[in-house]
Amino acid sequence: xxxxxxxxxxxxxxxxxxxxxxxxxxxxxxxxxxxxxxxxxxxxxxxxxxxxxxxxxxxxxxxxxxxxxxxxxxxxxxxxxxxxxxxxxxxxxxxxxxxxxxxxxxxxxxxxxxxxxxxxxxxxxxxxxxxxxxxxxxxxxxxxxxxxxxxxxxxxxxxxxxxxxxxxxxxxxxxxxxxxxxxxxxxxxxxxxxxxxxxxxxxxxxxxxxxxxxxxxxxxxxxxxxxxxxxxxxxxxxxxxxxxx
Amino acid sequence: xxxxxxxxxxxxxxxxxxxxxxxxxxxxxxxxxxxxxxxxxxxxxxxxxxxxxxxxxxxxxxxxxxxxxxxxxxxxxxxxxxxxxxxxxxxxxxxxxxxxxxxxxxxxxxxxxxxxxxxxxxxxxxxxxxxxxxxxxxxxxxxxxxxxxxxxxxxxxxxxxxxxxxxxxxxxxxxxxxxxxxxxxxxxxxxxxxxxxxxxxxxxxxxxxxxxxxxxxxxxxxxxxxxxxxxxxxxxxxxxxxxxx
DNA sequence: TCTTTTTTGTGTAAAAAATACACAACTTTG
DNA sequence: CAAAGTTGTGTATTTTTTACACAAAAAAGA
Numbered sequence: 001x002x003x004x005x006x007x008x009x010x011x012x013x014x015x016x017x018x019x020x021x022x023x024x025x026x027x028x029x030x031x032x033x034x035x036x037x038x039x040x041x042x043x044x045x046x047x048x049x050x051x052x053x054x055x056x057x058x059x060x061x062x063x064x065x066x067x068x069x070x071x072x073x074x075x076x077x078x079x080x081x082x083x084x085x086x087x088x089x090x091x092x093x094x095x096x097x098x099x100x101x102x103x104x105x106x107x108x109x110x111x112x113x114x115x116x117x118x119x120x121x122x123x124x125x126x127x128x129x130x131x132x133x134x135x136x137x138x139x140x141x142x143x144x145x146x147x148x149x150x151x152x153x154x155x156x157x158x159x160x161x162x163x164x165x166x167x168x169x170x171x172x173x174x175x176x177x178x179x180x181x182x183x184x185x186x187x188x189x190x191x192x193x194x195x196x197x198x199x200x201x202x203x204x205x206x207x208x209x210x211x212x213x214x215x216x217x218x219x220x221x222x223x224x225x226x227x228x229x230x231x232x233x234x235x236x237x238x239x240x241x242x243x244x245x
Numbered sequence: 246x247x248x249x250x251x252x253x254x255x256x257x258x259x260x261x262x263x264x265x266x267x268x269x270x271x272x273x274x275x276x277x278x279x280x281x282x283x284x285x286x287x288x289x290x291x292x293x294x295x296x297x298x299x300x301x302x303x304x305x306x307x308x309x310x311x312x313x314x315x316x317x318x319x320x321x322x323x324x325x326x327x328x329x330x331x332x333x334x335x336x337x338x339x340x341x342x343x344x345x346x347x348x349x350x351x352x353x354x355x356x357x358x359x360x361x362x363x364x365x366x367x368x369x370x371x372x373x374x375x376x377x378x379x380x381x382x383x384x385x386x387x388x389x390x391x392x393x394x395x396x397x398x399x400x401x402x403x404x405x406x407x408x409x410x411x412x413x414x415x416x417x418x419x420x421x422x423x424x425x426x427x428x429x430x431x432x433x434x435x436x437x438x439x440x441x442x443x444x445x446x447x448x449x450x451x452x453x454x455x456x457x458x459x460x461x462x463x464x465x466x467x468x469x470x471x472x473x474x475x476x477x478x479x480x481x482x483x484x485x486x487x488x489x490x
Numbered sequence: 491t492c493t494t495t496t497t498t499g500t501g502t503a504a505a506a507a508a509t510a511c512a513c514a515a516c517t518t519t520g
Numbered sequence: 521c522a523a524a525g526t527t528g529t530g531t532a533t534t535t536t537t538t539a540c541a542c543a544a545a546a547a548a549g550a
Binding site for chain 1: 260261262263264266270271272273274275276297298299300302311312313314315316317318339341342344345349350351352353354357
């Protein structure tokens with residue numbers, strides 16, 4: 001039905017020189033910005049850095065960079081993540097593009113927002129240039145550019161995604177207790193959950209491995225530790241019933 | 246906490262001239278492409294047009310256009326929709342950006358895909374230039390650029406969205422029978438549904454208005470006609486329980 | 491006008507999932 | 521050894537989902 005070089009009568013105005021066409025297109029500067037979330041002290045945090053624009057002196061911004069020539073957007077986002085945190089084997093997903101003409105004081109810059117989740121303790125921020133650090137979402141009220149809007153939207157996106165996919169485990173240590181897991185869900189979703197029902201739900205999914213270890217150094221009765229069974233999950237993604245709190 | 250012109254000691258390397266900075270950024274041509282879905286003959290269709298590139302002679306492509314200087318992405322997508330279909334008061338939502346470096350034969354062009362739903366019979370395609378027309382999704386196997394991938398992704402996106410939001414009504418006439426509504430869901434989701442349970446579900450939402458009219462000119466017992474109660478839905482969006490088939 | 495075809499409209503019983511809720515045992519701390 | 525804080529566990533109730541069948545209406549065609 002849609003075959004190349006078909007035998008239909010040729011259109012009059014077919015464009016022969018695609019390169020010339022594209023060269024005539026208006027061009028815009030393009031960046032990626034990463035909302036990198038972590039979890040610590042029972043709070044969801046996001047990795048931000050002081051803006052290096054005088055215009056936004058003192059304001060925090062997301063980690064971002066320009067998209068290089070011939071670089072894919074995903075590539076650019078992974079590059080930012082790698083350069084800034086040293087991690088490269090993590091979850092990273094495009095959220096959406098932000099294009100308000102005056103979102104950047106230097107002129108029009110379109111940005112594509114990415115969301116990523118990582119375990120704060122799996123890497124130390126060795127470089128604290130420009131005050132690079134984790135901040136709880138609630139403490140970030142003003143940000144450079146439209147980054148507050150981006151953070152908010154990525155947060156909403158995360159709240160939704162975490163109920164449909166097992167993303168939360170990227171934010172926890174490899175071994176975690178059920179309390180830690182519940183705290184994570186409660187913090188991200190902003191609700192409080194019934195402990196017995198929460199445990200029942202995860203038990204019914206049968207995706208947690210009881211590793212027969214106990215929590216250490218907690219100031220109360222220690223709980224059992226579990227790992228998430230990524231392998232089993234990958235094998236039959238159908239088994240994730242979704243968390244519907 | 247993040248205040249403009251704060252009194253902290255100034256950083257050494259703050260960038261004063263944001264404009265100059267942005268001018269030095271690499272720039273890329275940017276387009277929007279709209280996957281405009283309609284529903285007809287019990288099939289989900291998408292509005293496509295023959296490519297005007299010789300390179301893609303005979304291939305269909307989505308409706309798209311370059312993003313103009315200082316134009317927001319949403320604006321550009323609405324403009325395409327308006328120019329091509331005459332409609333402007335419709336649902337339109339960003340899906341995601343596509344950035345493969347060789348997705349366009351004329352060089353690197355990044356595109357942002359939008360998804361829109363409209364009722365095929367609410368407007369005639371007066372201009373059929375370049376074979377502009379509705380095609381069922383299944384019939385579109387090869388397309389120009391990466392537009393097949395875009396259509397597929399927009400379709401998945403739609404399948405998901407229609408279960409969480411009352412989008413389907415944009416694809417139907419204002420007055421519709423429950424059978425038409427069910428056909429729509431079955432066609433989009435690619436499943437077959439139990440009629441009694443389907444009706445029960447919509448009845449329990451209490452968002453359909455029985456307008457006391459019957460179908461006309463159907464070759465069988467006519468069914469009752471309903472309207473969707475947009476007003477009530479807007480008032481308390483909570484009432485949409487989601488369609489979980 | 492009668493028969494056939496197609497579709498409408500409706501309810502119930504069973505199974506599955508979600509919810510609400512309490513207490514004894516364990517560990518640490520002081 | 522008492523107090524504080526947390527773990528681990530089960531059941532009854534309600535809600536939601538699922539599976540399923542038949543009579544009545546209208547149109548089409550004989």
